[in-house]
Amino acid sequence: MSARHAASNLELLAIYEVSKILGSSLDLQQTLREVLRLLSYQLQMHRGRIYLLGEDAVMRLVAANGLSNEQAGQVEFREGEGIIGRILKTAMPAVVPNLADEPLFLNRTGGRDDLEEQVASLVGVPIKAAGSVIGVLTIDRISDDGPTTHFGTDVRFLTMVANLIGQTVRLHRTVAEERRFMMRETFRVQKELRAAPPIADVVCTSPAMTDVLAQVHRVAPFKSTVLIRGESGTGKELIARAIHNLSPRKDNPFIRVNCAALPETLLESELFGHEKGAFTGAQKDHKGRFELASGGTLFLDEIGDISPNFQAKLLRVLQEQEFERVGGSRTIKTDVRLICATNLNLEEAVGKGKFRADLYFRINVVSIFLPPLRERRDDIGALAKHFVAKFNKDNGLTLALANEAQDVLNRCPWPGNVRELENCIERAATQSRDGIIRAVDLSCAMNLCNSSILFQYSTMGSAVGGLAPATAVHAAHSAAAPSPAPPPAKAMPATAPALPPILPSTAPSGCAACPSAPSAHAAPPSIPAPDPAEAAEALAEEPESGSLRDRLLWAMERTGWVQAKAARLLGMTTRQVSYALRKYDIEIKRF
Incomplete structure (x- = not known):
């Protein structure tokens, strides 16, 4: 009873170690070899072999004790062929008490020329995943006293190990398939970008901008509203124009309005137009940008800077595609594709009540972020x-x-x-x-x-x-050059x-x-910062009044005519000191 209990504990420990090994590496072949090495060391299971089924329905040896990867790669079985093929076909464990008496034993891995000297038994179990057989696990038992009949424990234990292997193999294959899918998608996008017409003045090689251009090509054919986000100077208008030029509307107008450059009253007139006599100076009817851009694209730059009152007026145009001119009552229909841009954090503006949430959802249909x-x-x-x-x-x-x-x-x-x-x-x-x-x-x-x-x-x-x-x-400066x-x-x-x-x-x-x-003009790198005590003493001597020329002369003489040190004493920049020296025609002394 105690011997059986000790054997159970050893098997439980082996299962635990197998699970750790299977989760320790992304190299599947090396992981499986480690599992076989563990079985041999702890449970004296000799000549462990793991076969996996390929996409061509051929069972190949992927891990084997005593064989190199090259030797193992040459061994393969088909369904019904030999002991391995029978396990694959029947999806049932197989026990061969004496390999010397088994006609299905093909000895394709070699090394079993000693069957007349000792009794070698084989235990094989199917490796399953999602109910299907994906491989076979086999081990040998060696005995000098003749074949044994107690293989039930080995079959039960190896079935548990095979289940763990099956889940690991399935996970690895899923990850590999997702990786292949991503590589195919990346290749497809790059191929589309190469085949697509180039975007004028857009120069980029970085992966981030390649993704942006892929988004541009994907969204351009549709009428969906686009919100382009990014810091000032990243090229938001260039991307907006590219979307227009790649769209079916490319032969129609592309109208740009900088919302931050116009006050609310003038912005309303610019976008919606006005009737004659609507206000002082309105001497004739004026078409707005929505009207001029009909059939084409309207680009609203700095959309985050418009006032809350105007946001409500703009929301109606986006929802209904209709508006009235300032001072008019006739409803005008329009057909424009809207592209907006901002360098502001609109989510934060919505949270603070500075930007309407309904307008935010209306313009943020497709969002393109331009990295700095x-x-x-x-x-x-x-x-x-x-x-x-x-x-x-x-x-x-x-x-x-x-x-x-x-x-x-x-x-x-x-x-x-x-x-x-x-x-x-x-x-x-x-x-x-x-x-x-x-x-x-x-x-x-x-x-x-x-x-x-x-x-x-x-x-x-x-x-x-x-x-x-x-x-x-x-932060970027510190990371690049502290x-x-x-x-x-x-x-x-x-x-x-x-x-x-x-x-x-x-x-x-x-x-x-x-x-x-x-x-x-800056101080050479070898000039150290002034000593605090020396600086305090110097500042105590600084004249409290007088012209800037006198203070400059005092600071320059006090610091040995080093402009960077003088600038620190005066609380100025080196550039300001240099400018002031030229302005007052102060000759710089050289030592």
Whole structure:
């Protein structure tokens, strides 16, 4: 009784170990070999073999003790062939007490030439999944005293192991099928994109933008309303125009309205039109954009900036496709496809009551999100070369972009996105002297980076003029090129002469995106931050009143004519100090 109990405990432990092995790896063949090794080590089950049924209805050996993967791959059985084929056909376990007396034993795996010296028994069970046989598990029992008749325990135990193997194989095959499906879909989409007409001025190689273009091609043939979302400068209007050009409406008008650029009263007149005499200055009938775009596409940019009152008027047009002109009573029918765009968080605006939920659901039928440029850095190089080529074409030049300049561009977080990159390339092209745009030609090398200037006016987490929030840009900058935070600056006294006030922010002076770019005015990297005690002593000596020229001279002399140190003492940026020195014609001393 105790021996039987010990054997049961050993089998239970083996089942537990088998389950752990089956869930430990995605390599199915290696996992199955580990299971057979465990059976051999713990239960003395020799010559374990696992066969799996292929899609061609052939049973192949996939794991075997004592055989390499190449040797195992050459062994196969068909239904009804040998012992393995009989188990496959009958879906029932099979026990062969003595392989030497079994005519169905084909010995295809070799190694059984010793049957005259010892008795080898075989136990085989079907591997099932979802009620179907998908494989066979076999083991050998070796005895020197003749065949035994007690195989019931082995059959029961191996059936449990086979069930675990069956579920694992089914899971692996399901995952593999889903992976093949995804690969086929990816290949199909890429093939469609290659076969589809190119989208003008859309330059991209990143997977994120490839998905966006796939969405554009899928949604273009329909009339569904599209909401394009993304930060300012990501190319929302370009995508809207692409949807129109790929749609059946491409020969009809594409009308664009910037909702943020017009006050509510003027926006209503622009969209719906007005009758003669509707208000002062309305000297004749005026067709609105909904009327002009009939049969085509109307693109409402910055839809999130319209007032709550106008949202209600717009909702009716979207629902009924009809409206009245301002000052008129005649109902006008229209047939437009609406494409909207915004850089705002509409869900947050709905939650705060600033945007109507019913209008949100009406315009958010198909949503396309344009990722910011910092999240698709694979596109920066291609876009930069595209803008250089565009500048060359517009100006009849043959400029080239140096690798060093490209490296600097790749490190930038680009809060202004593609629009900012285009402007940066154009400014750098105008500074090029030898036909090559180098790193020193970029704005950040001259402390003139627009992003840096703008973000000095931003507070942490806020956005500047629709650009990326400062937190997002600084997080991207920290991940790409971490640098120590600048020391806190002393605020300008209230009596200081007027220069643009700079609010303290986490963005360092100059280009926060390109810390390693050379700068004409910034302090060299080797200059350390001033000692706190020394800074306090210096600030105590600072004149409390006087002209900006006197304060500049004091700061420059106090810091050894290093502009970056003087800027920190005065609570200014290096660029402001440089500008003030030129303005007051102060000659910089060289040591």
